[in-house]
Amino acid sequence: MSTSLSTLNAWVDEVANRTQPEDVVWCDGSDNEYKRFIQKMQEAGTLSALNSDTYPDCYLHLSDPSDVARVEHLTYVCTESEIEAGPNNNWMSPADGHAKIDALFDGAMRGRTMYVIPYCMGPIDSPYSRCGVEITDSAYVVANMKLMTRMGSAALQRIEREGTFVKGLHSTGDLDPDRRFIMHFPEELSIKSIGSGYGGNALLGKKCHALRIASYQAHTEGWLAEHMLIVGIESPEGETHYIACALPSACGKTNLAMLIPPESMSGWKIWTLGEDIAWLHLDDDGQLRAVNPESGYFGVVPGTNEDTNKNAFNMIKHDTIFTNVARTSDNEPWWENKKVGEPALDWQGRPYDPANGKAAHPNSRFTVAASNNPSYSELAEAPAGVPISAIVFGGRRKEVAPLVYQAKSWNHGVLVGAGVASETTSANIGEVGVVRRDPMAMKPFCGYNFADYWAHWLSFADRTETLPGIFHINWFRQDQDGKFLWPGFGENLRVLRWIIERCEGRIDAVETPIGFLPEADGINTDGLEASDDDMRALTTIDAAQWQVEMDAIGEYLESYGDRLPAALRAEQQRIATDLKAGSLEKAS
Ligand code: GTP
Ligand code: SPV
Ligand code: MN
Numbered sequence: 001m002s003t004s005l006s007t008l009n010a011w012v013d014e015v016a017n018r019t020q021p022e023d024v025v026w027c028d029g030s031d032n033e034y035k036r037f038i039q040k041m042q043e044a045g046t047l048s049a050l051n052s053d054t055y056p057d058c059y060l061h062l063s064d065p066s067d068v069a070r071v072e073h074l075t076y077v078c079t080e081s082e083i084e085a086g087p088n089n090n091w092m093s094p095a096d097g098h099a100k101i102d103a104l105f106d107g108a109m110r111g112r113t114m115y116v117i118p119y120c121m122g123p124i125d126s127p128y129s130r131c132g133v134e135i136t137d138s139a140y141v142v143a144n145m146k147l148m149t150r151m152g153s154a155a156l157q158r159i160e161r162e163g164t165f166v167k168g169l170h171s172t173g174d175l176d177p178d179r180r181f182i183m184h185f186p187e188e189l190s191i192k193s194i195g196s197g198y199g200g201n202a203l204l205g206k207k208c209h210a211l212r213i214a215s216y217q218a219h220t221e222g223w224l225a226e227h228m229l230i231v232g233i234e235s236p237e238g239e240t241h242y243i244a245c246a247l248p249s250a251c252g253k254t255n256l257a258m259l260i261p262p263e264s265m266s267g268w269k270i271w272t273l274g275e276d277i278a279w280l281h282l283d284d285d286g287q288l289r290a291v292n293p294e295s296g297y298f299g300v301v302p303g304t305n306e307d308t309n310k311n312a313f314n315m316i317k318h319d320t321i322f323t324n325v326a327r328t329s330d331n332e333p334w335w336e337n338k339k340v341g342e343p344a345l346d347w348q349g350r351p352y353d354p355a356n357g358k359a360a361h362p363n364s365r366f367t368v369a370a371s372n373n374p375s376y377s378e379l380a381e382a383p384a385g386v387p388i389s390a391i392v393f394g395g396r397r398k399e400v401a402p403l404v405y406q407a408k409s410w411n412h413g414v415l416v417g418a419g420v421a422s423e424t425t426s427a428n429i430g431e432v433g434v435v436r437r438d439p440m441a442m443k444p445f446c447g448y449n450f451a452d453y454w455a456h457w458l459s460f461a462d463r464t465e466t467l468p469g470i471f472h473i474n475w476f477r478q479d480q481d482g483k484f485l486w487p488g489f490g491e492n493l494r495v496l497r498w499i500i501e502r503c504e505g506r507i508d509a510v511e512t513p514i515g516f517l518p519e520a521d522g523i524n525t526d527g528l529e530a531s532d533d534d535m536r537a538l539t540t541i542d543a544a545q546w547q548v549e550m551d552a553i554g555e556y557l558e559s560y561g562d563r564l565p566a567a568l569r570a571e572q573q574r575i576a577t578d579l580k581a582g583s584l585e586k587a588s
Contacts (some may be wrong), residue, residue: 001396003156003159003160004160005159005160006420007163008133008159008160008165008550011133011167012135012274013026015105015114015135015169016109016114017103018105018106018107019106019108019109019114019137019171020107020108020109020110021109021110021112021113021114021137022109022110022111022112022113022144022311023113023114023255024113024114024116024191024370024478024485025113025114025115026116026118026284027116027117027118027142027151027152028152028153028230029116029118029146029150029151029152029153029154029155029258030153030301031117032104032151033122033146033152034143036424036580037139037142037146038059038143040067041061041139041140041143042059042097042132044139045570046061046139046140046338047059047060047061047143047321048060048391049139050327050331050332050333051321051330051331051332054317054330054332055317055320055332055333056319057318057319057320058316058317058318058319058320058321058322059320059321060321060322060323060325060327060333061140061321061322061323061324062323062347062348062349063197063198063323063324064175065176065348066177067177067196067197067198067201067510068198068324068361068363068426068429068430069082069197069198069199069426069427069429070199070200070201070207070249070427070428070444071177071180071182071196071201071346071428071429072428072429072430072444073090073429073430074090074177074180074182074195075089075090075180075181075182075183075184075444075524076089076090076091076092076097076181076182076184076186077089077090077091077186077212077447077448078091078092078093078094078096078097078098078183078184079091079094079110079186079187079448079514080094080187081211083449083537083563084449084452085133085448085449086441086448086449086450086451086452086563087449087450087559087560088439088446088449088450089446089448089449090328092183094185094187094188094483097183097185097192097498098185098192100181100342101181101183101192102192104173104181104194104195105161105169105171105283107174108137108141108171108194109137109171112137113137113139114135114136114137115135115136115138115139115141116133116134116135116146117133117134117135117136117140117141117142117151117152117496118131118132118133118151118152118153118155118156118159118165118209118534118565119131119132119133119134119149119150119151119152119155119296120149120150120151120154120158120204121149121150121210121214121293122150122211122279122291122292122293123150123291123381123382123383123500124150124154124155124158125383126291126382126383126384126385127383128223128233128279128281128291128383128385129158129291129293130166130214130217130293131155131162131164131165131166131536132165132166132167132204132209133157133159133165133166133167133168134168134169134170134200134204134205135168135169135170135206136169136170136171137171137172138170138171138172138197138199138202139347140202141170141197141202141203142202143367144152144298144301144321144323144367145205145319147296147321147367147368147369148203148205148294148295148296148297148298149205149294149295149365150295151295151339163191163317165189165192166189166190166191166209166213167188167189167190168190168191168192168193168201168204168205168208168209169190169191169192169193169206170191170192170193170194171194171195172194172195172196172197172202173194173195174195174313175195175197176195177195179194179195180194180196180201180351180487181193182208183445184212184213186212186213186216186217186448189213191204191208191209191212191213194210197300198323199298199323199365200298203298205293205294205296206276206277206294207444207445209292209445210225210277210279210448211225211226211227211277211296211442211445212445212446214447215269215442215445215446215447215448215453216236216291216447216448216572218279218387218456219452219456219518221449222282223279223280223281223282223283223386223461224279224280224456224457224472225251225277225279225280225293226244226246226277226278226279226280226440226441226442227247227248227253227255227273227276227277227440227445228244228245228246228253228274228278228280228290228391228441229244229245229247229253229256229257229272229275229276229278229279229444230242230243230244230255230257230272230290230292230386230388230540231243231245231256231259231270231271231273231275232270232272232273232377232379232386233268233269233270233271233311233383233464233493233496233497233500234269234270234271234553235267235268235500236268237269237474239473240398241389241390241500241503242270242273242290242386242387242388242389243388243389243390243391243392243499243500244278244280244290244388244390244391244392244440245391245392245394245473245495246392246393246417246420246440246442247258247389247394247395247396247422247441247473248392248395248396248422248425248438248441248443249398249425249427249428249441249444250300250425250426250427251275251394251395251422251425251441251476252394252396252475252488252544253335254276254297254299254300254312255299255308255309255312255488255489256274256275256492257259257272257274257275257309257311258270258272258275258309258311258315258373258374258375259309259438259489259492260309260311260375260488260490260491261490261493261528262491262493262494263527264494264516264524264526264527265493265494265497268493268497269375270347270375270493271375271376271377271379272373272375272376272377272380272451273290273292273377273379273380273386273391274290274291274292274294274307274380275297275299275365276294276297277292277293277294277297278290278291278292279292279293279385280388281290281385281512282463282464283384283467285367286463286464286465286466287387287464287466288387288388288460288464288466288467289384289385289386289387289388290386290388290483291382291383291385291571292370292380293336293568294370295369295370295371295380296367296369296370297366297367297368297370297373298365298366298367299312299365299366300363300364300365300427301316301325301333301335301360301364301366301367302335302336302360302362302364302367302521303335303336303337304316304335304337304339304355304357305312305337305338305339305340306491307339307413307489309489310336310486311373311374311375312479314374315368315372315373315374315500316366316368317371318372319368319369319372320366320368321366321367321368322364322365322366322367323345323364323365323366323367323368323432324360324363324364324365324515325347325360325361326343326344326346326352326359326366327343327344327345328341328342328343328344328523329342330346333400334359334360334508334551335359335360335364336358336359336362338479343359343580346358346359346360347359347360347361347364349447349458351549362423362425362426362432363426363427382543388468389468389469389500389503390468390469390470390471390499390500390503391413391417391418391468391469391470391471392443392454392470392471392472392473392499393416393417393441393471393472393473394420394438394473394474394475394478395420395421395422395423395438395441395476396422396423396425396474396537397421397422397423397435397474397476397477398423398476398477398533399477399478399545400478400542400545400549401421401472401477401544402474402517402538402539402541403473403474403475403477403486403516403518403523403538403539403555404471404473404495404498404499404517404523404539405467405471405472405512405514405515405516406469406470406471406472406499406502406509406515406516406517407469407470407471407472407513407515408453408515408516409508410458410460410461410467410470411461411471411568411570411571412515412521412571412575413469413470414454414457414458414470414567414568414571415553415568415572415575415576416470416472416515417439417440417457417470418439418450418454419437419439419549419553419556419569419572420434420437420438420439420440420441420472420552420558421436421437421552422435422436422438422441423435423476424436424472429442431541437556439453439454439551440453440457448491449560449563450560451560451561451563451565452563453566455563455565455567458565458567458568467501468503469502469503471499471502472515473492473495475488475492477538479534479537485534485537486530486534486538487528487529487530491528494524494525494528495523496524497524498518498522498523498531502516507519508522509522513546513575513578513579514541514546514549514575514579515542515555517539517540518539520530520536520539522539523535523539543582546579547576547580548581550572550575550579551576553572554569554572554573554576557572
């Protein structure tokens with residue numbers, strides 16, 4: 001196979017000339033092709049079959065031990081002007097970026113096969129969807145792209161029709177962290193990634209295209225590419241609201257997107273549209289709509305069990321690729337908090353020894369097609385996407401941030417998003433558990449200057465009268481002994497219900513300077529263990545702590561200098577002043 005599109009042929013030739021592969025294979029995205037790749041990797045020893053009775057068509061890939069997560073310190077946005085990339089990104093000029101990384105690509109595929117993967121992000125017939133072509137020398141990448149994207153012939157046809165596509169070049173290189181870079185050239189719609197075979201570094205349709213390049217395009221074209229899940233919540237009366245929710249990496253998007261209603265809320269149903277990325281557009285009526293550009297999940301494995309998320313637990317029992325989990329003696333996958341089985345071999349293939357640390361890597365992942373999800377919504381295929389009732393931001397905060405609050409206006413909501421802070425997780429190489437600013441959960445993923453991004457968010461208020469409400473959540477408050485105050489998982493539906501009731505104007509709230517908080521009986525706690533004291537801690541704010549927080553947000557925003565939108569500064573100053581004035585609560 002090749003293509004009628006001369007620009008694509010020319011690029012494939014150019015890459016082959018530079019990287020010198022043994023052969024070039026164009027991928028058609030068929031099920032048979034996937035099976036061939038699985039077979040090939042097993043023969044090469046890069047994939048092994050798991051227990052075929054209990055985990056049919058499930059496989060395990062163990063990565064290089066130095067290649068287990070995203071690498072934000074090696075990720076660059078290469079725009080002509082440095083200020084366009086902003087203080088939120090590492091920057092290199094396009095000329096320097098190409099020179100540096102091209103040198104690493106020289107001859108990088110010698111003795112290897114080069115695969116050409118046409119893919120479509122979003123429903124194949126949606127006007128909102130965007131296509132790309134990834135060139136890679138990794139069979140693991142091809143198999144994962146098959147599960148995660150609409151890949152193959154149909155995508156190629158769309159690319160040939162449209163004539164434009166994002167060029168993504170990837171090689172695992174020699175996996176040396178000193179020769180690893182993830183570079184983005186948004187002005188050229190291209191990506192070059194070398195030296196890692198892992199997830200977001202290597203599956204270029206995901207973070208590199210659908211977030212970094214897409215956010216840059218969305219800025220110029222008037223839409224938003226966000227690190228958000230999309231979930232439909234159907235009430236017992238049969239009414240469904242769709243919510244888009246941004247949480248930083250490994251902070252609960254997948255679990256929230258496929259939540260199982262608690263016993264106390266039987267009759268409610270949850271429909272998953274997306275669990276990592278949302279593309280948001282205003283339609284002709286001024287309604288914000290969301291599509292999920294992906295068609296599969298690359299989700300965190302540890303913590304998944306029958307109690308926390310039975311849907312996820314069952315979803316990954318068949319047709320799943322596991323990366324960096326442990327194995328039991330009967331060759332089932334195993335991870336911390338699975339609650340069944342015992343590890344025999346750890347994620348590096350060594351006999352399990354607690355002295356070596358965890359059995360599964362904390363950032364071990366599953367890859368599955370979205371259609372495996374028992375709560376998968378058919379509307380994930382709808383070309384027009386779904387209407388969004390509420391936008392929710394959140395983070396992982398032991399303290400300060402309450403369980404839930406609502407912004408008072410769109411501009412205030414943008415400040416709430418811009419002020420998100422969260423403890424770092426093992427989704428990135430680096431220290432874990434350190435609170436950092438992660439605006440809109442996009443710190444690692446925004447392809448341009450955050451100041452311009454916030455201005456873009458603010459501009460939506462000028463374009464429509466009917467914007468969704470904006471909220472903030474935190475499932476991770478802890479008591480002094482480190483115990484979570486809130487049960488989380490399925491019980492989070494109680495909070496989503498409050499959010500929906502607020503959107504519908506059906507429930508009162510307590511007005512504070514930081515926004516509207518639930519009244520004492522606002523969140524239904526029937527049957528929960530959470531004590532009255534816990535609930536009070538979760539649903540009230542500490543004025544002194546919030547003064548410090550708001551000052552920290554102000555200081556962070558000011559680090560963006562002159563480009564910081566005045567409206568955002570005004571929101572921050574208004575709240576800081578109100579907090580200092582001391583009038584913490586008034587009923588509303
Ligand atoms: P990325 O794929 O990295 O973008 O992450 P994600 O936001 O989809 O995170 P995910 O849902 O996979 O959750 C990551 C971790 O948070 C897992 O270990 C979960 O068990 C844990 N987690 C998710 N939801 C909750 C919750 O409501 N409460 C608590 N305590 N932990 C949760
Ligand atoms: C994240 O880190 O936010 C992920 C996993 O969703 S990865 O695809 O590796 O970026
Ligand atoms: Mn993510």
